[in-house]
Amino acid sequence: MKISGICGSLRKNSWNHILLKIVLNKLSKTKNIDTEIINISKFPLFNADIESVATPPDILDAKEKVKNSDLVIFSSPAYNSSYSGVMKNVVDWLSRAPQVLSGKNALVIGCTPGMSGTLLGYTNLNQLLFGLGMNVLSQPKILVSSVNKKINSDGDVLNENLEILIDKGVETILNKINI
Numbered sequence: 001m002k003i004s005g006i007c008g009s010l011r012k013n014s015w016n017h018i019l020l021k022i023v024l025n026k027l028s029k030t031k032n033i034d035t036e037i038i039n040i041s042k043f044p045l046f047n048a049d050i051e052s053v054a055t056p057p058d059i060l061d062a063k064e065k066v067k068n069s070d071l072v073i074f075s076s077p078a079y080n081s082s083y084s085g086v087m088k089n090v091v092d093w094l095s096r097a098p099q100v101l102s103g104k105n106a107l108v109i110g111c112t113p114g115m116s117g118t119l120l121g122y123t124n125l126n127q128l129l130f131g132l133g134m135n136v137l138s139q140p141k142i143l144v145s146s147v148n149k150k151i152n153s154d155g156d157v158l159n160e161n162l163e164i165l166i167d168k169g170v171e172t173i174l175n176k177i178n179i
Contacts, residue, residue, distance in 0.1 A: 001177075003027055004069040005037045006062075008076030008087030015147045018155050019111045020075035023142065025155075026170045038062045046092040059093045063100045071105040071177055074129070078112055078121030087125065095132050102133030105177055109169075111144035118143055137176050140169035 005024050007017040017037070024035040042058045044050055055063075066072055076087040094101055106129045110118030122143055130136045142165060144150060150159035157163045 001031070001033045002069045003033055003035045003071045003073065004065050005035070005073045005075060006040060006087075006090055007037065008074065008084040008090065010041055010086055013153050014077070015111050015113065015151070016075040016077050016109075018151060018153065019109060019142070019144060019147065020073060022151065022155055022157065023073065023075075023109065023166060023170065026166060027173065030170070030174060036065065038065050040086070040090050043089060043093055046089055046096075051096060055093075055096070062090075063094060063098070066094060066104065067100045069104065071107060071173070072134075073107045073109060074125060075109045075111075076118065076121055076125055077110060078116060078118035081120040081124075083121040083125040083128075088128075091128060091132070101129070104134050105137065106134040107137045107140075107173065109142040111147035113146060113148040115145050117145040137173070139176070140165075140172040142166060142169045 003024065005020045007014060007020050009016045020037060024037065027033050028035040040062060044056060050056065074087065076083045108122050108125045110122050112118050126136050144162060150162045151157050157166065
C-alpha cells in the first residue's frame with residue numbers, strides 16, 4: 001500500500017508539512033504502508049507555454065508518484081479563506097495530461113496558528129479535488145486550530161486531544177481504504 005502526501009506550503013518549517021509528516025509517520029507504522037511526501041518545491045507556475053515544450057521532470061516525477069499511490073493526502077494552509085496558491089499550482093499541474101488524479105483516493109487535512117482550523121480552505125480544496133474526479137474522503141477531518149500550541153517544530157504532538165484526533169484519524173483512513 002502506498003500513501004503519498006503533498007503540502008501546500010513552501011515555508012521551511014511549515015506547520016502543514018509538520019502535520020503531514022506526523023500523519024504519514026503514524027500510517028507507515030501500520031500494516032506495511034509505504035509513505036512519502038512529494039517534493040513540489042521546484043514546480044514552476046503553471047504555464048501552457050512551458051507545458052507545450054516539455055513537462056518539467058519534477059512534475060513528471062510527482063505524477064508518477066501520484067499514479068502509484070492508493071491515497072494522496074493534501075495538507076494545505078488556508079489563505080484568504082481558501083487553499084494556498086501553491087496548492088492550486090500543484091493541482092493545476094497534476095490535472096494536466098496524462099491525467100493521474102481521476103479515480104484516486106484523496107484526503108484533505110490542514111492546520112493554522114489561527115482559530116479557523118483551515119475549514120474554508122479545506123472545503124474549497126475538497127470541492128476542487130472532487131470536481132477533478134478524485135474519491136475525496138469526507139472523514140477523518142484533521143483540521144487543527146492553534147497548531148503552534150499543539151505541536152512543536154520537531155513534530156512532537158503536545159496536546160493530548162490532538163494526539164487522539166490523529167490516532168483516530170489514522171484508524172479511519174485505514175478503514176476507509178480497506179487495510
